Amino acid sequence: MSIQAMIDEWYPVGIFAQLDEAGRNTMLMGEPIVVTKDGNARVTGRNGRSLPVKVRYGHVWTSLGEPKKDLFPIPEADQPGRRFVDVGVVRVRCSPLRAVENFLDIAHFPFVHTDILGAEPHTEVQNYKVEIREDVDEVWATQVKFYQPQAAKSASGGITTEYMYRVAAPTCTVLYKTCPPRPTEWDVITLFVQPLTEELCDVWPWMALFDDETSMTDLIHFQQTIFLQDRSILENQIPRLLPLDxxxxxxxxxxxxxxxxxxxxxxxxxxxxxxLVAQ
Amino acid sequence: MHTLTTGPWTPVALSADLPVGTVIPARIPAGSIALWRSESGRLSASADRCPHRGMSLSHGFVRGENLSCIYHGWSYARSGKCVRIPAHPGLEPPEAIRAKTFAVEEAGGVIWVATDEAATTPPVLEGLMPLRSMTTSAGIAAIEAAAGAKATAEGLVVPAENADTLCLLLSARDDGQTLIHVLLKGETTADSRIAASRVAESLRRAAEDLQKKGIAA
Incomplete structure (x- = not known):
């Protein structure tokens, strides 16, 4: 384990709209922090140390180090006509990296999200393209296709959904998926993971969707159902840390x-x- | 630490608690296992970890003669060999993909698992009918003290006050808990089985109290 390389990254620590003066006591990479609001958001670390703050994509972001770059861009966050959904938080007893990796996986849909994101006998994963985009230093998977009984709250009946996955930061990933009401656009679903410790994380999904029909409650419930199903997997993988070798x-x-x-x-x-093997 | 001499065999569960087509978690000194019974009734024990992504196999499901992982549906035969990867239905899984397996035997309603490829057979428990299993935080010494009797080499304790009806089969687990299989002697009725179950629960509580007071040391 090394905290050093990841310490200068931005991490989500709360939903901005839900902050109050009383503040939220939480943790980032083992350090207790307090997230409060006095006009803007404020984050305080150990010994009253003020930490850098950004408010973006519905969430408050901070860092224990000195961020060398801006928070990764999500251009769709500024696109008119989208609904932005702060899904909430799910605490998971697993490595933050395992939570991200599970989000990048489609082969589990028929077994973990049965009759929602997948269903037997439609289990085959067709070839897709994966690359590390050196210019932006991100992992991208494109041309990912999968048959889904109910791809989104706005989908009626089964469709073959197309996906693109993007790892924008070590614990943040963005998914672009077929948008049932608008075939020329992509729905955006993200997973922002707050590493509490190496084996415990708070997961903050966030969405930017074209869907004027579904109620906010139903959109949140749909995503929470999916993620709670994932949690039952994530808390039962051995080892709890993600093996890199x-x-x-x-x-x-x-x-x-x-x-x-x-x-x-x-x-x-x-x-x-x-x-790592060396450990 | 109290050592029982059941050889490589551990009594992990009662036959009645593992119906056809199901999988349950169990423990042996080598660690956690997935104990499962195929639809034709064949019993298997495998390491409780899918080699693909480390998911616990005891959370999986039994279909036909195979155990499948709940995460991606990878299926394993009784031999431990992976026989199906649903993401690639046309692919014959490589020989190297295997879940570790353990020898398993069923006798007199008790399921035994061996830590190594055992040439021996598990102990025979004559004239005893399994009733139920329970786990306890009490160690074997505390259970012996509560029962007023010593465990035999096989891990059998006959409680002094219920010597005619009851027998406990103990197994020390690697997590510090003790698994107790409650066995009955002779003819029983529904009422006597309920009574025996209550006696066993009282013994467990007494053993846990003794454990807390440190008498088991």
């Missing part, structure tokens, strides 16, 4: 995104929440 786990062709993610983490020494 080959040997502990056996990937197949369907796991190309996770293989690229693990390589990218290792290359940057992003190992907070990871297990």
């Amino acid at each position: 080959p040997g502990m786990e056996i990937p197949t062709r369907a796991d190309m995104t996770s293989i690229a993610y693990r390589r990218w983490l290792k290359r940057h020494n992003y190992t907070y929440g990871a297990q």
